[in-house]
Amino acid sequence: MSTTTKQRVLLLGATGETGRSILQGLLEDSASFEVEALVRPSSTAKPGVKALAERGVNIRVADISGPIEDLAKALSGIDVLISAIDAGSQLAQIQLATAAKEAGVKRFVPCGFITVAPPGGVMALRDSKELVYQHIRKLFLPHTIIDIGYWYQISFPTVPSGRADYTAIIKPNSAIHGDGETPTILIDHADIGRFVARIIKDERTLNKSVIAYGDVLSENAVFETMERLSGEKIERQYISTDEIVSARAEASAAAKADPTNPFAGMMASLQDYNYSKYVRGDNTLAYAAYLGYLDARELYPDFQPKGFEQFVRDVLNGKGEKRQAMSLP
Numbered sequence: 086m087s088t089t090t091k092q093r094v095l096l097l098g099a100t101g102e103t104g105r106s107i108l109q110g111l112l113e114d115s116a117s118f119e120v121e122a123l124v125r126p127s128s129t130a131k132p133g134v135k136a137l138a139e140r141g142v143n144i145r146v147a148d149i150s151g152p153i154e155d156l157a158k159a160l161s162g163i164d165v166l167i168s169a170i171d172a173g174s175q176l177a178q179i180q181l182a183t184a185a186k187e188a189g190v191k192r193f194v195p196c197g198f199i200t201v202a203p204p205g206g207v208m209a210l211r212d213s214k215e216l217v218y219q220h221i222r223k224l225f226l227p228h229t230i231i232d233i234g235y236w237y238q239i240s241f242p243t244v245p246s247g248r249a250d251y252t253a254i255i256k257p258n259s260a261i262h263g264d265g266e267t268p269t270i271l272i273d274h275a276d277i278g279r280f281v282a283r284i285i286k287d288e289r290t291l292n293k294s295v296i297a298y299g300d301v302l303s304e305n306a307v308f309e310t311m312e313r314l315s316g317e318k319i320e321r322q323y324i325s326t327d328e329i330v331s332a333r334a335e336a337s338a339a340a341k342a343d344p345t346n347p348f349a350g351m352m353a354s355l356q357d358y359n360y361s362k363y364v365r366g367d368n369t370l371a372y373a374a375y376l377g378y379l380d381a382r383e384l385y386p387d388f389q390p391k392g393f394e395q396f397v398r399d400v401l402n403g404k405g406e407k408r409q410a411m412s413l414p
């Protein structure tokens with residue numbers, strides 16, 4: 086395929102957790118994409134940015150809170166703009182969307198990449214994303230919203246022997262919410278980018294929301310898989326629906342009382358996830374269909390994402406990624 090037919094994709098957040106999966110997915114399809122990274126001026130000297138350049142990724146430096154004209158210039162010639170900005174910075178994308186419209190970007194993928202949930206007071210993170218989506222729609226800016234459920238990497242329980250601890254972000258992790266029966270949409274971190282690469286070259290997904298995933302499982306099924314494959318018994322810590330509701334109220338009050346404290350914001354966000362996933366039961370394919378999402382597994386039946394069982398086998402065989410604390414969603 087000649088390079089003139091490739092889409093020029095600019096990725097914001099290529100050095101972040103979600104962004105590095107997207108970057109890898111795009112680079113794996115080099116016949117379709119020329120990939121560039123949007124980096125803020127204060128980050129240009131970071132080793133992660135240098136590593137991008139070493140992988141052949143062109144760097145565009147821009148301040149997304151700077152003047153619109155400068156930002157629009159920085160976006161010139163871009164076909165697809167993807168944002169994987171951190172959870173706390175969602176509203177900075179409003180200006181980015183305005184500049185994308187001015188620059189004639191053909192598709193903006195704002196930072197979705199979370200669970201299925203409705204707007205309007207269920208999850209503060211979802212609500213900040215929705216403000217960006219509303220702005221995009223007011224601009225008539227072509228776009229695609231991609232959600233992915235919850236990563237396998239933050240959904241598996243640890244085992245008593247400690248053999249999964251090297252790759253666990255939350256440890257020990259043995260919490261079951263409610264009766265553990267509510268199904269929830271899950272994905273392997275590495276498959277996020279592979280789905281994104283398919284979705285952004287598909288006309289069917291223009292101005293639509295898409296749900297991409299590897300498995301849909303209840304917590305009881307997740308624990309059963311871990312126990313069966315490890316041969317270890319996991320002591321469950323049950324958290325009742327009432328406890329989830331009151332923990333969410335407390336975390337939300339603490340975050341409101343101390344709005345510049347990122348840890349308080351993160352804890353409030355985690356409690357919102359628990360409430361949405363396990364009390365309301367939002368993060369399901371039925372609810373995604375009700376909200377009008379396209380199903381990426383139906384759109385791309387040729388692509389087989391990693392299933393949760395294979396993920397657990399990899400973890401137990403030491404093939405998971407070594408992980409330390411990260412910014413939780």
Ligand SMILES: NC(=O)c1ccc[n+]([C@@H]2O[C@H](COP(=O)([O-])OP(=O)(O)OC[C@H]3O[C@@H](n4cnc5c(N)ncnc54)[C@H](OP(=O)(O)O)[C@@H]3O)[C@@H](O)[C@H]2O)c1
Pocket residue numbers: 097098099100101102103104123124125128131149169170171172174177196197198199200210233234235236239412413414
């Ligand atoms: N579904 C799930 O299970 C799950 C799990 C985790 C995260 N998420 C979601 O995924 C999204 C991304 O989160 P993440 O954890 O991947 O983020 P992250 O690891 O914190 O990465 C954020 C990226 O955005 C860049 N960035 C931040 N501000 C910027 C700016 N002003 N200009 C240019 N670049 C900027 C950062 O670059 P520098 O700081 O180096 O400049 C970094 O590359 C969030 O919405 C989050 O809620 C979902």
